[in-house]
Amino acid sequence: MVDRLFADPHLASLYDELCAGRPDFAFYLPLVRSARAVLDVGCGTGELLRLARAAGHPGRLCGLDPAEGMLARARARADVEWVLGDLATTSWDREFDLVVMTGHAFQVYLTDDEVRTALRAIRAALADGGRFVFETRNPAARAWERWTPEHAVDVVAGGRTVRVTTEVREVAGDLVAFTQSYAAPGWSDESRSTLRFLDVDRLDALLAEAGLRPAARYGDWAGGGFTAGSPEVITVAVPG
Ligand SMILES: C[S@@+](CC[C@H](N)C(=O)[O-])C[C@H]1O[C@@H](n2cnc3c(N)ncnc32)[C@H](O)[C@@H]1O
Incomplete structure (x- = not known):
């Protein structure tokens, strides 16, 4: 999916x-x-x-x-x-x-x-x-350990500033499941992913x-x- x-x-x-x-x-x-x-x-x-x-x-x-x-x-x-x-x-x-x-x-x-x-x-x-x-x-560099709220970034898209935060949900073997959240004044959304x-x-x-x-x-x-x-x-x- x-x-x-x-x-x-x-x-x-x-x-x-x-x-x-x-x-x-x-x-x-x-x-x-x-x-x-x-x-x-x-x-x-x-x-x-x-x-x-x-x-x-x-x-x-x-x-x-x-x-x-x-x-x-x-x-x-x-x-x-x-x-x-x-x-x-x-x-x-x-x-x-x-x-x-x-x-x-x-x-x-x-x-x-x-x-x-x-x-x-x-x-x-x-x-x-x-x-x-x-x-x-x-995998040895364990990039997912830096996918935390402290590393959130702000991007400007469609004339507004969107805060993008990534948080790991689960590490299972070589699969890392994480959620990316998007927040701007009056709007928020999220996307769930898994990467190997x-x-x-x-x-x-x-x-x-x-x-x-x-x-x-x-x-x-x-x-x-x-x-x-x-x-x-x-x-x-x-x-x-
Ligand atoms: C992180 S983006 C990279 C996009 C682009 N290659 C780049 O460098 O900016 C990953 C892309 O892989 C696509 N993708 C997801 N599943 C896929 C699949 N089974 N086969 C090919 N592409 C897939 C996503 O839709 C998405 O556009």
């Missing part, structure tokens, strides 16, 4: 404000710009592909997302292909030389079977010599099952090598 933050057009309008100043696009954008055909899985509001097109990308740019609220915003740009759905319902065949999953979208896959289904479809969508580049938060913090050995085993192997791995957005305590597991996976 898609989180309300993404499905509800009103809440989705908060998303880009919450992401302001994000460091990952400086990593992903050159990859997208240098690829002929790009699939962005869990593209959200489509900001990465929008930036690539605005910078003159001449080839195929395709964004896939199951959340109507997010895609409604993405569709403001008509020169990118936007597909409502997920990898369980699509069947691309060796069409893309780059597949990306950004914004920790990979963590929405909560079970090994969900990861298997996604990776199988991504492997099938990749052209010969293609790359799948994505990140997942490193997959450890790197299990991730590599699932990649291998799908016929993919990590060709490069980074631990942060500055391009630092992955270490046991890195905040991110950023993976460049290739067929083989």
Whole structure:
């Protein structure tokens, strides 16, 4: 089930404000710009592909997302292909030389079977010599321990200031369930989510099952090598 933050057009309008100043696009954008055909899985509001097109990308740019609220915003740009759905319902065949999953979208896959289904479809969508580049938060860095009311942020959206507070409800194995609350004068709402913090050995085993192997791995957005305590597991996976 898609989180309300993404499905509800009103809440989705908060998303880009919450992401302001994000460091990952400086990593992903050159990859997208240098690829002929790009699939962005869990593209959200489509900001990465929008930036690539605005910078003159001449080839195929395709964004896939199951959340109507997010895609409604993405569709403001008509020169990118936007597909409502997920990898369980699509069947691309060796069409893309780059597949990306950004914004920790990979963590929405909560079970090994969900990861298997996604990776199988991504492997099938990749052209010969293609790359799948994505990140997942490193469980060893325990990012969820900082998802507390003391770390609430204020964002300005639709002309009003909205306080966004994240609170963890439960940590069960590698699954973290949390609630994000939104509050502005005269209005409040919330969105419940669960994300999986997959450890790197299990991730590599699932990649291998799908016929993919990590060709490069980074631990942060500055391009630092992955270490046991890195905040991110950023993976460049290739067929083989
Ligand atoms: C945190 S957002 C990231 C959006 C975008 N990639 C970014 O970097 O800003 C996660 C996105 O994953 C999408 N999503 C949820 N379940 C999904 C699924 N099964 N397959 C693909 N995308 C999914 C959500 O709708 C949401 O847009």
